[in-house]
Amino acid sequence: MVGTPDFAQMLRRCGGRATPGRLRLMRALWKETAPVTAARLQKSLGGALNLATLYRALDALAEDGVVRRVDFRHGHAHYELAAPARAHHHHLACTGCGAVEDVACTLRPRLKRTSAFSTITDHAMEYFGLCKACGARGPERGGRIWTGAGE
Amino acid sequence: MVGTPDFAQMLRRCGGRATPGRLRLMRALWKETAPVTAARLQKSLGGALNLATLYRALDALAEDGVVRRVDFRHGHAHYELAAPARAHHHHLACTGCGAVEDVACTLRPRLKRTSAFSTITDHAMEYFGLCKACGARGPERGGRIWTGAGE
DNA sequence: CAATAAACGCGAATTATTTGCAATAATATC
DNA sequence: GATATTATTGCAAATAATTCGCGTTTATTG
Ligand SMILES: [Mn+2]
Ligand SMILES: [Mn+2]
Ligand SMILES: [Zn+2]
Ligand SMILES: [Zn+2]
Numbered sequence: 615m616v617g618t619p620d621f622a623q624m625l626r627r628c629g630g631r632a633t634p635g636r637l638r639l640m641r642a643l644w645k646e647t648a649p650v651t652a653a654r655l656q657k658s659l660g661g662a663l664n665l666a667t668l669y670r671a672l673d674a675l676a677e678d679g680v681v682r683r684v685d686f687r688h689g690h691a692h693y694e695l696a697a698p699a700r701a702h703h704h705h706l707a708c709t710g711c712g713a714v715e716d717v718a719c720t721l722r723p724r725l726k727r728t729s730a731f732s733t734i735t736d737h738a739m740e741y742f743g744l745c746k747a748c749g750a751r752g753p754e755r756g757g758r759i760w761t762g763a764g765e
Numbered sequence: 766m767v768g769t770p771d772f773a774q775m776l777r778r779c780g781g782r783a784t785p786g787r788l789r790l791m792r793a794l795w796k797e798t799a800p801v802t803a804a805r806l807q808k809s810l811g812g813a814l815n816l817a818t819l820y821r822a823l824d825a826l827a828e829d830g831v832v833r834r835v836d837f838r839h840g841h842a843h844y845e846l847a848a849p850a851r852a853h854h855h856h857l858a859c860t861g862c863g864a865v866e867d868v869a870c871t872l873r874p875r876l877k878r879t880s881a882f883s884t885i886t887d888h889a890m891e892y893f894g895l896c897k898a899c900g901a902r903g904p905e906r907g908g909r910i911w912t913g914a915g916e
Numbered sequence: 917c918a919a920t921a922a923a924c925g926c927g928a929a930t931t932a933t934t935t936g937c938a939a940t941a942a943t944a945t946c
Numbered sequence: 947g948a949t950a951t952t953a954t955t956g957c958a959a960a961t962a963a964t965t966c967g968c969g970t971t972t973a974t975t976g
Contacts, residue, residue, distance in 0.1 A: 631942050631953060652933085664956045669933060671954085685836045689964080690932055708896040715896075733900050782922055782973050803964085815925045820964060822923085840933080841963055 618644060619699050628678040635663045636671055644699065648714040649684040649692030686714070769795060770850050779829040786814045787822055795850065799865040800835040800843030837865070 621640035622632035630636065642658050643650075650658070652668050663671070672693050675681035682696035686707045694700070704717045772791035773783035781787065793809050794801075801809070807819050814822070823844050826832035833847035837858045845851070855868045 626943090629953095633942070633954060635955075665932095666934075666957080667955050673934095683838070685838075687834070687836075710900075711896060713896045777974090784923060784973070786924075816963095817926080817965075818924050824965095825923095 624680065624699070628675070628680060630674060630678075635667065638662055639668070639671055640695070640699075643681065643693070643695045646694065648716075649682075649686070649694040649705070651690055651692055653690075655693065686712075688712075775831065775850070779826070779831060781825060781829075786818065789813055790819070790822055791846070794832070794844070794846045797845065799867075800833075800837070800845040800856070802841055802843055804841075806844065837863075839863075 618641070621637055621644075625632045625636055625640070638659055639655070642655060646658075652665065652672060655672075656663060656665055656668050659668075672681055672683075676683050676693070679696055680699070681693050684692040684694060684705060686692055686705075696702070702719050704719050706715045706717050707713070769792070772788055772795075776783045776787055776791070789810055790806070793806060797809075803816065803819050803823060806823075807814060807816055810819075823832055823834075827834050827844070830847055831850070832844050835843040835845060835856060837843055837856075847853070853870050855870050857866045857868050858864070
């Protein structure tokens with residue numbers, strides 16, 4: 615992971631097309647140092663992509679695990695590059711100024727002193743998976759069963 | 766924590782008023798077994814509270830830490846009773862059917878086999894706190910500094 | 917009981933995100 | 947390289963969750 619990853623190949627491997635728009639999107643995400651909003655991303659792309667298109671691309675990429683959606687409790691989503699471009703990790707967000715610091719995922723986060731943060735006032739941790747019933751039902755073709763509609 | 770907590774006192778201790786609406790809200794939350802949406806909560810209250818009022822109450826309560834906002838990646842928030850009524854914990858949510866299971870917070874979550882779930886496909890973990898700059902600045906009267914407006 | 921500020925309902929406004937649809941362009945095939 | 951197939955795109959309109967303004971009610975305090 616020395617130079618820039620081959621995004622074109624990465625996109626195609628996920629069953630997508632390497633369009634100029636998505637390539638720019640990947641490169642823009644690659645440069646980011648912290649999760650960004652769709653709106654900010656669009657600006658950073660010089661408005662190259664329509665916002666609706668951008669959301670669609672991000673959704674597709676998140677679906678494939680190439681992009682990770684992050685919730686900082688701001689009322690909107692943030693996105694960042696995930697595997698295989700970037701190693702799995704978590705975040706520490708400042709509720710005061712919005713500063714974000716990466717945190718390694720030890721799955722044993724007895725957070726030690728961190729350089730840029732003084733206090734940890736709260737944390738969120740949610741696990742996602744399949745209950746036995748759904749797991750037994752097998753990977754229903756197409757994935758997602760429960761859409762969340764109405765709840 | 767044998768019987769029902771004294772919600773009236775709990776509300777007043779947080780600088781709020783023990784209105785019939787908020788008392789019913791607390792009792793409704795107390796009965797819930799998993800985080801619920803504002804809309805669902807309103808129904809469970811028989812529409813006793815206006816949705817806007819409900820959101821205002823939930824915000825205030827979350828502010829005081831009495832209520833915890835949970836993100837299950839459904840595009841809307843879920844709420845549940847927190848301290849001192851309920852012990853701190855986390856969740857395991859089924860992306861298939863939406864089933865939710867509580868997970869103890871060991872801060873060392875090497876998730877062992879759990880009863881109702883077969884697989885854990887993903888998890889989210891975000892920490893919140895204050896960076897050194899904000900921490901040094903002290904608890905600005907009123908709390909929140911960064912509103913997230915515009916980002 | 918009167919004063920004060922919190923809480924309420926209602927309707928309108930915001931915001932993030934999604935969708936329908938017709939036009940384009942990337943990939944696979946020939 | 948030309949062609950068929952299908953994903954992607956832009957744009958405008960639609961949703962859905964959450965918030966706000968404001969005039970009215972009511973809990974709390976003394
Ligand atoms: Mn990160
Ligand atoms: Mn719970
Ligand atoms: Zn800060
Ligand atoms: Zn399930």
